[in-house]
Amino acid sequence: MLQDKRKDLDAEKRKLLLERLLREVGRxxxxxxxxxxxxxxxxxxxxxxxxxxxxPEERALVKGLSPRDIAVLLSLH
Structure with a gap:
């Protein structure tokens, strides 16, 4: 149960990080x-x-993500 909460928290942090990176790229x-x-x-x-x-924590969230993974995550939000 604790692992599920950790995964949910990481997913939410990844979503917020990708939104921030999207704004940075958009500039x-x-x-x-x-x-x-x-x-x-x-x-x-x-x-x-x-x-x-x-x-380092943010880098760990996106480490191993390919451009395809990022595209899928962007399309979900």
């Missing part, structure tokens, strides 16, 4: 609204890999 890409989810996911992935200032 540099004003046409983001017109791009496909897969393009946006790739931009977020590249941002995390190169320039994002993330705490």
């Amino acid at each position: 540099d890409n004003p046409d983001l609204y017109y791009r496909s989810t897969s393009d946006i996911a790739q931009l977020i992935f590249n941002h995390v890999e190169s320039a994002a200032m993330l705490h």
